[in-house]
Amino acid sequence: MAQYTKVNRTTCIACGSCNPNAPDLFNYTADGYAFCTLDDNKGCTAVPDDFLDDLEDAVEGCPSGSILVSDSPFD
Amino acid sequence: MSTISEEKYYDTTIIGGGPVGIFTAFYAGMREMSVNIIDSLPILGGQLSTLYPEKYIYDIAGFPKIRAQELIDNLIEQMEQFPVLKSLGESVVTITKLDNGYFEIETTIQKHYSKTIIISAGNGSFTPKLAGVPNEEHFKDANVHYFVQNMDQFQSKNVAILGGGDSAVDWALMLEPIANKVYLIHRRDKFRAHEHSVSQLLQSKVEIVTPYRPDRFVGDSKVEQVVLKHAKADEQKVLNDIDDVLVNFGFISSLGPIANWGLEIKEQSIVVNSKMQTNIEGIYAVGDICTYDGKVKLIATGFGEAPIAISNAKVSINPEATVQPQHSTSIMGAKEGF
Numbered sequence: 001m002a003q004y005t006k007v008n009r010t011t012c013i014a015c016g017s018c019n020p021n022a023p024d025l026f027n028y029t030a031d032g033y034a035f036c037t038l039d040d041n042k043g044c045t046a047v048p049d050d051f052l053d054d055l056e057d058a059v060e061g062c063p064s065g066s067i068l069v070s071d072s073p074f075d
Numbered sequence: 076m077s078t079i080s081e082e083k084y085y086d087t088t089i090i091g092g093g094p095v096g097i098f099t100a101f102y103a104g105m106r107e108m109s110v111n112i113i114d115s116l117p118i119l120g121g122q123l124s125t126l127y128p129e130k131y132i133y134d135i136a137g138f139p140k141i142r143a144q145e146l147i148d149n150l151i152e153q154m155e156q157f158p159v160l161k162s163l164g165e166s167v168v169t170i171t172k173l174d175n176g177y178f179e180i181e182t183t184i185q186k187h188y189s190k191t192i193i194i195s196a197g198n199g200s201f202t203p204k205l206a207g208v209p210n211e212e213h214f215k216d217a218n219v220h221y222f223v224q225n226m227d228q229f230q231s232k233n234v235a236i237l238g239g240g241d242s243a244v245d246w247a248l249m250l251e252p253i254a255n256k257v258y259l260i261h262r263r264d265k266f267r268a269h270e271h272s273v274s275q276l277l278q279s280k281v282e283i284v285t286p287y288r289p290d291r292f293v294g295d296s297k298v299e300q301v302v303l304k305h306a307k308a309d310e311q312k313v314l315n316d317i318d319d320v321l322v323n324f325g326f327i328s329s330l331g332p333i334a335n336w337g338l339e340i341k342e343q344s345i346v347v348n349s350k351m352q353t354n355i356e357g358i359y360a361v362g363d364i365c366t367y368d369g370k371v372k373l374i375a376t377g378f379g380e381a382p383i384a385i386s387n388a389k390v391s392i393n394p395e396a397t398v399q400p401q402h403s404t405s406i407m408g409a410k411e412g413f
Contacts, residue, residue, distance in 0.1 A: 053265070063325065063326045
């Protein structure tokens, strides 16, 4: 089943742990907060199958629970 | 009327043992204040030690680059030039202002007393994530661990380590020479640890068990077997004769009870004035937890806020003191007798 992801920007603490875990899915804005690079954090693009394990690593590694995952698009 | 004797009150208590908290404790020592530092984790270092100890930091004054843990080690060495009480593994639950204007700080372990408080709690308290197996709570006080505080306890033991990040891999490598057997269980074949550590792991005697997730712990008063399930297939594996389980699934942060202490909070941060003072007289905040007009959340900024908070706290309990401190060269020169 397809999975979708985005970062909750209000709870993200800019700790920098998601990009090393999932470099193809997450990056940081100039102020250090994370966003999903697939569609500029809209959460509407299915995560490619090859990156699903990385996504789980990023979710596990996120200390603020800010990486949201859903089996349907967010918007 | 308080019945607590004056000497039981620390001049200041730092809540939060990250880099800014440690530096604040050091600066309290510089200003000849008695100081207690409290952190929910059993180690100092905050996010730097728990989340990214191996990462380089490039914006600390005087260091072109420095690894996060090395910065923490240096800060602790700097702090320990003064006697600092370290109250680790304690979470602050409530702060009560007493009739005499001082504070009672109740943690999950005990009560502390302090004339002033500096909150340097960063993004709140960090607690380890659980393994997520059904009967985990039952074994938490027995042989399921989330930190290693004393490596000797694993001497000649069979240890099952759960996780695939830096902590899991580093602990597997550290324990391998002293334990009888180390298993490293991860749900995928790829580890998200430093490349060099993974290379060492592959050459070590650590038994890598992938791709498996923990399913349940088996035992009476302590875990004796760890039952694993295959991450992709309907298949089980059982690790027998386990003496200890070490869970390294990362941490979760939470502002927690800070929100209930009567402090003015704006967007998950504590509002302070130019003295780093909060809306409660005697309580100050520094580092990422505090906010003011123009605030920049960086370790470098927090280091600057620490002397401001401490110096103003010093004057609040000793009106004869001055906010402006002497230069450190003079203070340390006098301390060391030159």
